[in-house]
Amino acid sequence: MSEGLTVSTGTKEEKYQELMPQLEAVISCETDVIANMANVASMLHETFGFWWTGFYRVVDGMLVLGPFQGPLACTRIRKGKGVCGTAWKKGETVIVPDVEQFPGHIACSSESRSEIVVPVFGNEAVAAVLDIDSRELSTFDDVDKKYLEKLVRLLHV
Ligand code: SME
Numbered sequence: 001m002s003e004g005l006t007v008s009t010g011t012k013e014e015k016y017q018e019l020m021p022q023l024e025a026v027i028s029c030e031t032d033v034i035a036n037m038a039n040v041a042s043m044l045h046e047t048f049g050f051w052w053t054g055f056y057r058v059v060d061g062m063l064v065l066g067p068f069q070g071p072l073a074c075t076r077i078r079k080g081k082g083v084c085g086t087a088w089k090k091g092e093t094v095i096v097p098d099v100e101q102f103p104g105h106i107a108c109s110s111e112s113r114s115e116i117v118v119p120v121f122g123n124e125a126v127a128a129v130l131d132i133d134s135r136e137l138s139t140f141d142d143v144d145k146k147y148l149e150k151l152v153r154l155l156h157v
Contacts, residue, residue, distance in 0.1 A: 005019075005022060005043055005046055005047065006018070006022070007019055007022075007047045012048075012143055012144070013143050015047055015048065016143065016144075016147040019043060019044075019047050019147075020147065020150070020151065022043065023040060023043055023151055023154065024154060026039050026040075026043070027039075027040070027154045027155065031156070033155060033156060033157050034066065034067060036155055037054075037055045037066055037067040037128070037155065038067035040055075040130075040151065040155070041053045041054045041055065041067050041068050041069045042069055044132065045069035045070065046069075050069075050070070050132050050133065050134055050139075051070055051071075051109065051111055051112055051133045051134055051135045052068065052069070052070030052071060052073065052108070052109065052112065052131070052132065052133040053068060053069045053070060053131075053132050053133075054066065054067060054068020054069060054070065054073065054130075054131060055067055055068065055120070055128050055129065055130055055131070056077060056084055056128060056129050056131060057127065057128040057157075058088070058125075058126060058127050058128060061079070062076050062077065062078055062079075063076065063077040063078075063079075063084055063085060063088060063128075063129065064076055066128065070109075070133070071108075071109050071111075072108070073108040073109075074106060074108050077106065081104060081106065082104055082105060082106035083096055083099075083102060083105060083106070083115050083117045083131070084106070084117050084129050084131050086104075086117070087117035087118065087119050087126075087129050088119060088126050088129055090119075091119055091121075091126055092119065093116065093117065093118045093119065093145050093148070093149060094115075094116070094117045095115075095116050095140045095141070095144075095145065096114055096115045096116070096140075097114050097137060097138040097140075098113065098114060098137050098138070099112055099113060099114060099115055102115075108133075109133065111135050112133040112134070112135065113134060113135055113136055113137045113139075114133075114134045114136065114137050114138055114139045114140060115131070115132065115133050115134070115140070116131075116132050116139075116140035116144055116145070116148065117129050117130070117131045117132075118130040118145070118148045118149055118152055119152075120152040120155055120157050121152075121153075121157075122156075122157035127157040128155075128157050130148060130151075130152055132144075132148075
């Protein structure tokens, strides 16, 4: 893809609808999952202006930092710990409207106010998580959940 990202200034749902085919096009051109995670993180980050957008991969029984956009982040998270480790343990998306109200939230950045973590499945088990942080409260809802869950199914982890 040489022309770059094109997403208009519409509603959140409209942005996702425009973004999805572009994400599919990018992912379908490449088989390497790290390369695809890197471009997915970039495209989401650029489109929505999130604070931190990236992946943690399950490596040797821990979540290990993968491709991301945004400030420095913690590199390893244990199962059940923080929002990421909780989404991994439950095998389901976790939406946190206010990180200060989430017991055990891991604060990689004091700027982060709300968060969504979406598990990425490979061979039935969670193989990675997509983690997105916002500097505003209550940024994420069922619209994000719907499109991000659809998006991570495109990744062949
Ligand atoms: N807040 C996450 C840690 C990762 S950073 O947000 C990039 C958590 O509680 O799992």
